[in-house]
Amino acid sequence: MSTWARRNRKALLLLPVAAITAVLASSSRIEDYWWTKGLHDGTKADASGVVHFSDAYDDGYLTYPIEASIALKAVEPVTTIQSHLGKPEPVTAPDGAMVWRVGLRFEADPDTALSGCKIAIVDADGTRYDAEPRQFESRGSTPIHTCVPDETPGPQATVGSTAAPKVAEGEAPRPPAYDTVVYVVTPVGVKPRAVRVWWFPPKYAELPVEDAASRG
């Protein structure tokens, strides 16, 4: 080792650390433009297929937990949806598309606010197909909420208020366990690999689609 290198070896050893620190110090945009804008922090299902999901709403003024155990009941293609009277009504999907019925089972404290989640089917390539209203047409009965029962949605936050979420006046409390249904449109030929449930990115629950659950 030369005299110069020996004399400066401490600084030379610290140089990579300084370089890495400099890069990390200028990486705030990764948080702002990437990490919080997408689904990057998944919670996998346990051996019984249940995801014990935990997240929180926090806008700096109001904070409340989002905690639920979520299981996938079924993922199946549909061509009709039952009306309120029990009559099967045909489904019209866009050209080259099909409609899937996703059934989910939730177990959660009735005092936990769970409204406002989003649900998607993910295929083997990782392409995400979000459940969105008005992507197909049917006179059948489609739910308003995706992660809570329409009749008993439980506590809900008031937009613009810092008050804790509460159950609307005259509404019954949400049961501790319940099923929900949501419809997802994908191109024909898509094989669902998983169903994702999330409230606020980057956290999401990933429920694998077993062969038994999918009749696609």
Next chain:
Amino acid sequence: MRWPVPRRAQLGTGALVIAALSLGQVLVEHLPSHQRAGRAFEREIAIGQTVQLRTGSLTVTGVDGARSVKPAQGDRVVSPGLVLVVRFDFTPSVPETTITYGELRDADERVTTVSLFGVRSVITCPRPPVGITTHCTALVEAAPSALAGAQLALGPSAIDPRFDDMAVADLDITEREVKEWKDRAEPLDVPAPAVAGMS
């Protein structure tokens, strides 16, 4: 007076500082300017060609124009110039996206912005499921004199068109077509944009 004589190590340090400053200067000169670095990624296409953008594939399917257009949804637009009607198809490859922003770049290098939020110049492109095609239209009010040779850039973000792909379509408009459109007596009907197979 005796001038201080630098030692070899001091000379070396000075040389390293000058080398670092020179390298910085070279980098500044060769890296794109802020204006260029912050621009959209532009993909040039012709009418009928399909281009793959980060958010999906886009094909400009037709161009028409008139002094007066009657959209199936919305009010009739009458212009002292021309209203350009550009039809295009978009098939998203990522969720929650569609085409919401455009720029008509005419032969006089004027830029007319057109977006989802526009009133007389407006893009209508219903958001389809991933992998499904939606039929869209862009209505752009423009000066007829510079339409021959105009291009239309189309992208996904009306809030900030930079930092993403934009398709730049050569509209292939001729002087003869501009004259025909100006002379058109009846309002031009514009079908309602819709996801393919949906009303």
